[in-house]
Amino acid sequence: MEMKYSTYKSIHEPEQVLRTKPEFSYEKYASRLFLRDQITRSAMIKxxxxxxxxxxxCSVVFKASAGDQPVLLNEQVVxxxxxxxxxxxxxxxxDQMDTRIYVEAxxxxxxxxxxxxxxxxxxxxPQFQH
Known part of the structure; x- marks a missing residue:
């Protein structure tokens, strides 16, 4: 069986394109870095x-539990x-209030x-109505 030159060439001689390295493109590299930075910034902001x-x-929930009773007059302690x-x-x-809540108040x-x-x-x- 006789092989044609074009078939022989395609099997045994790699294309010229495959032998050369792809050219480095600063623009493509910079755009990929920029996109990655944008994604990172977006994730950080979120x-x-x-x-x-x-x-x-959490602070609203805590304030709501501490503020169930309206605040009255100011008293002081030395x-x-x-x-x-x-x-x-x-x-x-x-009497019914949790000490931790009063400490925060x-x-x-x-x-x-x-x-x-x-x-x-x-x-x-802080004074609370009874």
């Missing part, structure tokens, strides 16, 4: 929005040696970002 909505939702937010809350909270009322108080400090007590 993640931040999701976290913000979650935190806002911090004595050995007092803590917990002990002040236990002494002044309504006490911190909010006095704009305390942490639980540290000083002897002699005057704290306003």
């Amino acid at each position: 993640l931040l929005i999701t976290i913000s909505v979650f935190i806002a939702g 911090v004595s040696s050995g007092d803590t937010l917990w002990s002040i809350s236990l002494a002044n909270k309504p 006490l911190k909010d009322k006095n704009q305390l970002s942490h639980g540290t108080i000083q002897t002699g400090q005057v704290l306003e007590l």
Whole structure:
């Protein structure tokens, strides 16, 4: 059986195109990087929005459970040696209220970002209707 030159050539000699490396295109590379960065930014923005909505939702739920009773008049207490937010809350909270909720209300009322108080400090007590 006799083979034609074109058949022989296609089997035994790879095409010229296959022997050469594809040319590097800075534009294609840059556009892929840009697209990847856009996707990453979009994902980060969505993640931040999701976290913000979650935190806002949790704080609304917490405020709703702490704010079931309307706030009344302002009373004050002077911090004595050995007092803590917990002990002040236990002494002044309504009987049915969770102490943790009153501690948070006490911190909010006095704009305390942490639980540290000083002897002699005057704290306003949140008052709730019974």
